[in-house]
Each structure stands twice: as C-alpha cells, then as structure tokens.
Amino acid sequence: MAKTTSFSCTACGASFSKWSGRCDACGEWNCIAEEAPLSTGPASKSLGAKRGTPITLSDLSSEEAPPPRTVSGLGELDRVLGGGLVPASAILVGGDPGIGKSTLLLQAAARFAQAGLKTIYVSGEEASAQVRMRAGRLGLAEAPVKLAAATSLRDILTTLEAEAPDLVIIDSIQTVWADHVDSAPGSVSQVRAAAHELTSFAKRKGASVVLVGHVTKEGQIAGPRVVEHMVDTVLYFEGERGHQFRILRSVKNRFGPADEIGVFEMTGGGLAEVANPSELFLSGRGDPAPGSVVFAGIEGTRPVLVEMQALVAPTPHSQPRRAVVGWDGGRLAMILAVLEARCGIPFAGLDVYLNVAGGIKISEPAADLAVAAALLSAREDTSLPAETVIFGEISLSGALRPVGQMENRLKEARKLGFTSAILPSGGKPGGSGGLALTRMGDLTAFVGEVFGAG
Ligand code: TYD
Ligand code: MG
Numbered sequence: 322m323a324k325t326t327s328f329s330c331t332a333c334g335a336s337f338s339k340w341s342g343r344c345d346a347c348g349e350w351n352c353i354a355e356e357a358p359l360s361t362g363p364a365s366k367s368l369g370a371k372r373g374t375p376i377t378l379s380d381l382s383s384e385e386a387p388p389p390r391t392v393s394g395l396g397e398l399d400r401v402l403g404g405g406l407v408p409a410s411a412i413l414v415g416g417d418p419g420i421g422k423s424t425l426l427l428q429a430a431a432r433f434a435q436a437g438l439k440t441i442y443v444s445g446e447e448a449s450a451q452v453r454m455r456a457g458r459l460g461l462a463e464a465p466v467k468l469a470a471a472t473s474l475r476d477i478l479t480t481l482e483a484e485a486p487d488l489v490i491i492d493s494i495q496t497v498w499a500d501h502v503d504s505a506p507g508s509v510s511q512v513r514a515a516a517h518e519l520t521s522f523a524k525r526k527g528a529s530v531v532l533v534g535h536v537t538k539e540g541q542i543a544g545p546r547v548v549e550h551m552v553d554t555v556l557y558f559e560g561e562r563g564h565q566f567r568i569l570r571s572v573k574n575r576f577g578p579a580d581e582i583g584v585f586e587m588t589g590g591g592l593a594e595v596a597n598p599s600e601l602f603l604s605g606r607g608d609p610a611p612g613s614v615v616f617a618g619i620e621g622t623r624p625v626l627v628e629m630q631a632l633v634a635p636t637p638h639s640q641p642r643r644a645v646v647g648w649d650g651g652r653l654a655m656i657l658a659v660l661e662a663r664c665g666i667p668f669a670g671l672d673v674y675l676n677v678a679g680g681i682k683i684s685e686p687a688a689d690l691a692v693a694a695a696l697l698s699a700r701e702d703t704s705l706p707a708e709t710v711i712f713g714e715i716s717l718s719g720a721l722r723p724v725g726q727m728e729n730r731l732k733e734a735r736k737l738g739f740t741s742a743i744l745p746s747g748g749k750p751g752g753s754g755g756l757a758l759t760r761m762g763d764l765t766a767f768v769g770e771v772f773g774a775g
Contacts, residue, residue: 326355326356327355327356328340328353328354328355328356329353329354329356329509329547330344330346330347330349330352330353330354330509331352331353331354331508331509331547332344332347332349332352333346333347333349334509334547335347336356337353340353340355341353354508354509355504356504356508356509356510388407388408388410388576389407389408390402390404390405390406390407391405391406391408391433391436391437391438391487392404392405392406392436393405393406393429393432393433393436394432394435394436395428395429395432395594396583396594396596397569397583397584397585397594397595397596398425398429398432398569398583400581400583400621400622401556401569401570401571401581401582401583401621402554402556402571402574402576402577403554403571403574403576403577403578403581404576404577406433406438406488406529407529407553407576408487408527408528408529409523409524409526409527409528409529410523410529410530410553410554410575410576411516411519411520411523411524411529411530411531411532411551411552411553411554412529412530412531412532412552412553412554412555412556413494413516413531413532413534413548413549413552413554413555413556414426414531414532414533414534414556414557414558414569415533415534415535415536415555415556415557415558416534416535416536416557416558416559417535417536417559418535419562420558420559420560420567421558421560421567421585421587421592422492422493422533422558423444423446423447423452423455423492423533424455424459424591424592425558425567425569425585425592426442426490426492426531426533427442427452427455427456427459427461427466428459428461428591428592429490429531430442430464430466430488430490431456431459431461431464431466432464433487433488434464434465434466434488435464435465438486438487438488438529439467439484439485439486439487439488440465440466440467440486440487440488440489440490441466441467441468441469441480441481441484441486441488441489441490442466442467442468442469442489442490442492443469443470443471443477443489443490443491443492444468444469444470444492445470445471445472445491445492445493445495445496445497446492446493446496447470447492448470449468449469449470452468452470453468458590458591459590459591460590460591467484467486472496472497472498472506473497473498473500474497474498474499474500474514474515474518474519475499475500477491477497477519478518478519478522481522481526481528482522482526485526485528486528487528487529488528488529488530488531489519489522489523489528489529489530489531490531490533491519491530491531491532491533492533493532493533493534493535494512494515494516494519494532494533494534494548495507495512495534495535497511497512497515497519498511498515499511499514499515499518501514502514509547512534512547512548513547513548513551516532516547516548516551516552517551519532520551520552532548532552534548549573552573553573553574553575553576554571554573554574554575554576554577555571555572555573555574556569556570556571556572557569557570557572558570559682560680561646561680563680564679564680565586565587565588566584566585566586566587566595566601566602566679566680566681567584567585567586567587567592568582568583568584568585568681568682569582569583569584569585570582570583571621578621578622580620580621581620581621581622581623582598582620582621582623582625584598584601586601598620598623598625598681599624599625599626599627599733599736599737600737601679602625602626602627602628602678602679602681603615603626603627603628603737605678605679606628606678608707609704609705609706609707610704611698611699611701611702611703611704612630612631612632612633612695612696612698612699613628613629613630613695613698613704613705614628614629614631614691614692614694614695614698614705614711615627615628615629615691615709615710615711615734615739616628616629616683616687616688616691616692616710616711616712617710617711617712617730617731617733617734617742618683618685618687618688618712618730619685619687619725619726619729619730620681624726624729624730624732624733625681625733626710626733626734626737626739627677627678627679627681627683628677628678628679629648629675629676629677629678629688629691629692629694629695630675630676630677630678630695631673631674631675631676631692631695631696631698631699632672632673632674632699633668633671633672633673633674633696633699633700634671634672635670635671635672636670636671636672638672641668641669641670641671641672641673642672642673642674643657643672643673643674644673644674644675645674645675645676646675646676646677647676647677647680647681647682647683648675648677648682648683648684648688648692649684652686652689652692653673653675653692655717656689656692656693656696656715657673657696659693659715659717659719659764660693660696660697660764662719663718663719663763663764663765664719664764664765664768666697666700666768668696668700671700673696675692675695675696685724686714686715686724687712687713687714687724687725688712689713689714689715690711690712690713690714690715690721690743690744690745690764690767691711691712693715693764693767694711694743694767694771697768697771697772698772701772703772705771706741708738708739708740708741709739709740709741709742709743710730710731710734710739710741710742710743710756711742711743711744712724712727712730712742712744713743713744713745713761714745715764718763719763719764719765720762720763720764721745721746721747721761721762721763721764721767722745722747723744723745723747723748724745724748727744727748727749727750727751728750728751728752728754730742731750731752731753731754731756731758732752732754734754734756735754735755735756739756740756740757741756741757741758741759742756742757742758742759743758743759743760743761743767743771744758744759744760744761745760745761745762746760746761746762747762
C-alpha cells in the first residue's frame with residue numbers, strides 16, 4: 322500500500338493532504354507541518370464481522386460521589402481548577418514563553434507536595450540544578466518534590482509506573498520525545514503521541530498530570546491546541562510582558578466552571594496571589610481624566626473593576642488608526658459604527674486608541690457601554706463624574722441591553738468606594754448595592770444625559 326503523507330496545522334490541528342504556506346482553517350501563516358503517516362492498520366479497514374464486548378449502560382440518575390479534591394492553599398489556583406486538584410485528570414497549562422509557567426507550576430508542585438501528594442516535576446527544558454536554584458530563590462527548597470530532567474517519553478513513563486505519583490508536572494510537552502513516532506520533537510505527531518500516553522497514564526493510575534505547553538506564533542513548535550481536546554482542563558497563563566500581573570484563565574474544565582480567572586502578581590520571590598484584583602487594576606488611577614472610565618466586569622464567577630482608557634485625536638494619515646489593547650478590535654469598530662449611525666457622532670478623520678489598564682483582557686460584551694463612554698469622553702475632552710462605574714451591552718440598533726450579574730457588579734463597585742453607576746434600563750439588578758443608579762434604554766439617551774449633546 323502506498324504510504325500517504327499528511328500535513329497538519331501546528332496551531333489548530335486541522336489536517337491537509339498537501340503543504341501550503343497558510344492554514345485554511347485558522348488563517349495562521351507558516352504553521353503547516355508534515356506528519357508521520359497514520360497507521361494503515363485496522364482503522365482504515367472495515368470493522369468486519371467480529372463482535373465486540375457489550376458495554377454496561379447506566380442511568381443519568383446514578384449517584385456519583387463528587388471527585389475528592391486536594392487544595393494547594395494558593396486560593397487563586399484552587400479556584401481556577403474548580404475547587405482543587407482532581408485525581409485521574411489531565412491539565413494543560415498554555416502560555417507564551419517566559420510568561421511564568423515554570424515558576425507557577427513549581428510553586429504549585431511545592432504546595433501540593435506539602436498537602437500530602439506524591440509529586441514529580443519533570444523538566445525537559447532545564448537541568449535539575451536550574452530547577453533547584455529556582456526553588457531556592459522561591460524559598461521552596463524544603464518542599465518534598467521529586468525532580469527529574471528528562472525528555473524520553475519511554476523513560477518518563479517507566480519511571481512514573483514505578484513511582485506511582487499522585488501529581489506529575491511535565492514541563493514542557495514540546496520537549497518530550499516519543500521514540501515510536503517518526504518525527505522531530507515538538508512536531509504535531511510527537512506532541513499528540515506524548516500527550517496521549519501521559520493522559521492515559523493519568524486515567525489508568527489515578528494521577529493528576531499537568532502538561533505545560535508553549536504557544537508560539539512561528540509554528541516550528543506544535544501549539545498546545547492539538548492537545549486541548551485530549552485533556553480535562555485547559556488553563557492559559559497570560560499577561561502583558563511589561564506588567565507584573567499574570568492571569569490564569571480556565572478555558573475548558575470538566576471539573577468546574579470555565580472562564581474562571583486567578584490573578585497573580587510577579588514578585589522577586591515568585592508569584593503572589595492577588596485576592597482583590599479590582600483594587601490592583603484600579604490602583605494606578607489618578608483623578609478623573611477625559612477618556613478614562615471604570616467598567617464593572619465579571620470574570621468567571623467574580624466581579625472585577627477595570628479602567629478603560631481611550632484617546633481620540635485628529636489623524637495625520639489618510640486612513641485613521643484604530644488600535645486596541647485588551648479588547649476586541651472588531652467590537653471597537655462596531656461601537657464606532659453605532660455611535661456614528663445612531664447618534665450622529667463621526668469618528669472619521671480621528672485616530673482612536675483603546676487600552677484596558679493593567680494588562681487584563683476583557684471579552685465581555687457588557688463592556689460596550691464603558692468603551693462608548695471612554696470614546697465619547699476622549700472625543701469631547703470631558704471627564705465623566707468621578708466614582709462612577711459603567712456597564713451594558715450595545716446592540717446594533719443603539720439599544721442598551723441588560724447584562725448578567727448586575728447586582729454583583731454593583732456590590733463590588735460599592736465595596737471599592739464608588740457611589741454611582743450607569744447601566745441599561747432593562748433587566749432587574751436585584752438591588753442597587755447602595756449606589757445611585759442612572760438607567761438608560763439607548764445610546765442616544767446616554768449621550769444626551771452624560772455629554773449634554775445628541
Ligand atoms: P518562567 O517561569 O521561566 O517562564 P516560562 O516557564 O513560562 O517560560 O519565568 C520567566 C522569568 O521570569 C524567569 O527568569 C523568572 C522570572 N520571574 C520572576 O522573577 N518572578 C515571578 O513571579 C515569575 C512568574 C517569573
Ligand atoms: Mg518554563
């Protein structure tokens with residue numbers, strides 16, 4: 322039989338029959354890599370007449386005890402995991418190189434080891450001495466974590482079978498090399514094979530396995546996306562290089578809510594928990610300035626207040642610039658269009674910059690109204706009333722739509738000393754939280770009320 326070569330995208334995992342410079346599925350460039358041919362064994366033939374073993378079926382109502390969890394004591398980490406670490410589970414922690422994954426996981430390993438879990442930390446990137454030095458710097462030298470510097474999947478699995486640990490950390494999955502797969506370490510087939518073997522080890526032996534994965538744009542190393550569907554939990558560790566905040570975000574969790582965030586601060590002694598992120602994100606805020614608005618958001622199960630900053634200035638170019646940090650560029654374009662079409666406020670000929678302070682990324686549509694307010698405030702060069710928070714979704718018609726968890730947003734604002742809020746008139750906030758509420762049905766009313774123009 323002819324050997325069929327296949328190609329797959331290292332960013333999204335889509336497969337193709339021929340190479341191309343750009344992935345048709347995700348649009349990424351230079352990310353198509355050749356893959357070892359798939360086995361042409363039974364999967365490619367028909368199942369035939371041989372019978373399988375019947376599977377025992379059960380009812381939906383069968384009683385199942387909740388999985389026993391181990392907490393690390395790092396509250397921010399435990400919450401993102403859904404309330405602690407679950408045995409027989411596989412967790413992928415993705416993030417840019419240098420963002421702090423190894424530091425976070427070494428700290429987590431130490432905590433879980435101190436909580437009684439037999440913990441093994443396998444580093445394929447650093448020598449044991451380097452990991453020990455880091456542990457020393459973090460003040461974790463005494464933690465009962467077993468270290469190994471290894472990259473051979475076969476050796477790692479043999480060791481794990483013999484040691485029977487409760488928690489294994491593989492840093493990183495891209496460095497693990499499976500000798501039964503005929504391609505270079507870091508390629509899609511290698512990463513997929515290693516992740517498959519390690520997750521099945523977790524299921525078989527009841528261990529928790531954490532896989533670290535680098536996300537790279539170049540596509541030389543397989544992105545951890547191909548692993549995402551194999552694991553129970555996918556966490557992303559993100560943050561802006563220049564900021565000291567780091568956010569651990571769950572994007573998939575079979576054992577807890579997704580979209581939960583944990584906030585950490587980078588310090589000389591490692592990552593420190595930030596129990597009240599709103600306080601941190603608002604800490605650098607000065608007196609009310611044009612273009613600055615406080616948005617009362619919800620991240621996962623928690624309210625978080627952040628400052629939205631806008632700058633609007635006449636453009637020297639023929640094409641005005643629109644630049645966004647921490648929010649969606651498409652959504653900004655939509656709000657500019659709604660302001661223009663429904664309220665008659667043009668932004669043509671003006672450069673628009675939008676920044677979410679503190680390096681956090683906001684994806685909630687509930688931030689629409691805060692963004693619109695920041696843009697208008699910058700454009701009109703007027704500050705909004707101090708101690709006011711804003712939230713609400715804007716529809717294409719210019720109507721303001723109510724958003725979820727309004728009461729929690731208001732309560733958090735109250736806790737941080739805000740005295741008033743601007744929000745959509747629909748929906749029931751379920752209480753004002755002690756704030757003076759200004760409620761509006763559409764964007765035109767908002768513009769008239771807040772900026773005294775129509
Ligand atoms: P590292 O954990 O090695 O990042 P990754 O594993 O994601 O590539 O961290 C990168 C660098 O940042 C490393 O030199 C240590 C430093 N660092 C601190 O000094 N303090 C911190 O709190 C963190 C998270 C990192
Ligand atoms: Mg690392």
